[in-house]
Amino acid sequence: VMRLPFFRKDRFPPVLPAHLAVIMDGNGRWAVNRGLSRLKGHREGIKKAELVIDYCLKRGIKVVSLFVFSTENWKRAEREVNGLFKLAARYLDNTKDFSRRGIKVVVSGDLSRLPQELVGKIERAERETSFNRVMTLNLCINYGGRAELAHAVNEIIRQGKSAVSEKELGEFMYHRLPDPDLIVRTGGQMRLSNFLLFQAAYSELVFSDTLWPDINEKDLDGFLNIYEHRNRNFGEVRDTGKTIDA
Ligand code: IPE
Ligand code: IPE
Ligand code: MG
Numbered sequence: 001v002m003r004l005p006f007f008r009k010d011r012f013p014p015v016l017p018a019h020l021a022v023i024m025d026g027n028g029r030w031a032v033n034r035g036l037s038r039l040k041g042h043r044e045g046i047k048k049a050e051l052v053i054d055y056c057l058k059r060g061i062k063v064v065s066l067f068v069f070s071t072e073n074w075k076r077a078e079r080e081v082n083g084l085f086k087l088a089a090r091y092l093d094n095t096k097d098f099s100r101r102g103i104k105v106v107v108s109g110d111l112s113r114l115p116q117e118l119v120g121k122i123e124r125a126e127r128e129t130s131f132n133r134v135m136t137l138n139l140c141i142n143y144g145g146r147a148e149l150a151h152a153v154n155e156i157i158r159q160g161k162s163a164v165s166e167k168e169l170g171e172f173m174y175h176r177l178p179d180p181d182l183i184v185r186t187g188g189q190m191r192l193s194n195f196l197l198f199q200a201a202y203s204e205l206v207f208s209d210t211l212w213p214d215i216n217e218k219d220l221d222g223f224l225n226i227y228e229h230r231n232r233n234f235g236e237v238r239d240t241g242k243t244i245d246a
Contacts, residue, residue: 015228017181020056021065021138021203023195024049025187026211033211039083044213046091053137055220057101063136063177067195071110071144085118088141092121095128102134108174109143110151138177145197148173173198182227186212204230 024045031041049066056064069084098105105125114122122141152172156164164172179199183192188209192200206223 016059016061016224017204017227018061019063019065019178019180019182020052020061021067021180021183021196021200022052023067023183023185023187023193024212025185025189025193027213029187030211030213038080039087041213042080042084042087046087048212048215049091051215051217052220053101053103053135055217057103057135059224061135063138063180065108065138065140065177065180065196067143067193068139068141069109069143070140070194071142071147072194074113082115085115088139089115089118089121092118092125092139095125098125098129098137099132102132103129104132104136105129105139106136106175106177107139107141108148109141110147111142114142136177138175140195143174144194145192145200146194149198170198179203182206182223184208184223186210186215202232202234204232 027041027045028038029041030044031038052066053064068088073084074081092105095105107122107126111119111122118141151174152169155172156169177199179201180196180203183196183200183203184206185191186208188207188211190207196203204227206226208219208223210219
C-alpha cells in the first residue's frame with residue numbers, strides 16, 4: 001500500500017474510523033510458503049487478530065469486525081474447516097481476557113451449521129462479555145453478506161411487515177453496529193468475498209499485498225494513515241456558489 005508521510009490533523013469527521021473491519025486473508029499462502037500446514041497459518045493469523053485488537057484499543061477504535069469464516073469457506077478440506085472451528089473455539093474460551101480489556105464479543109453469522117461445541121463457546125463469550133463497553137469485537141463466523149440479507153428478509157416476513165425503509169432493513173442485520181468506516185483486506189486480492197455487503201455501501205476500502213500473518217503495527221498505522229487522507233463525500237458536492245454554473 002502507498003505510505004503517506006504525515007498525519008492530517010485538520011479534518012473532521014472522522015480522523016479515526018469508529019468501525020474498522022478486516023478481511024484477514026493470506027494465512028494459507030503464508031504457511032505453504034514456509035512448508036507448513038495451512039492450519040499453522042491460521043494459528044499465526046489468530047495472533048495477528050489479537051495484535052489488531054490491542055492496536056485498536058490503544059488507538060480508541062470502538063468497533064472491530066474480523067472475517068473469520070465465510071459461508072463459502074465450507075468448500076475447503078474438512079480438516080481445514082474443522083481445524084478453523086477448533087481454533088475459534090479455543091480463542092473464545094478466554095472470556096476473562098476479553099473482559100479484562102473491556103471487550104464485548106458479538107458473533108455475526110449463521111450458527112445453525114456450526115459444531116455444537118463452538119456454538120456453546122460463542123454463546124458463553126457473548127453472554128459473559130455483554131456488559132463490556134470499551135470496544136465491540138464482531139467476529140464474523142459462517143458469515144456471508146447475502147446470507148445476512150436473507151436472514152433479515154426472513155425475519156421481516158416472520159414479523160408480518162409489508163414494507164421496510166432502508167433504515168429499518170439495517171436494523172434486521174445480525175447486530176446493530178455502525179457501518180464500517182474502513183474495510184482492510186490483506187493477502188493481495190481486491191474483492192469483498194461476500195463481506196458486509198449491506199454495510200459497506202460507503203466504507204473506504206484499503207487493500208494490501210501483505211499476507212495476514214506478516215501484518216505488523218506499522219502496516220496498521222499505514223492503513224489508518226491512508227484512511228485519514230481519503231475524501232468521504234457520501235455523494236455530496238458542497239455548493240461553494242462558484243463552480244456549479246458554467
Ligand atoms: C484467510 O486466509 C483466513 C480464512 C479464510 C479462514 P486463507 O486461508 O484464505 O489464506 P489464503 O488466501 O489461502 O492464503
Ligand atoms: C475471505 O477470504 C474470507 C475470510 C477471510 C474469512 P477467502 O480466502 O475465503 O476469499 P476468496 O475465496 O479468495 O474470495
Ligand atoms: Mg484466502
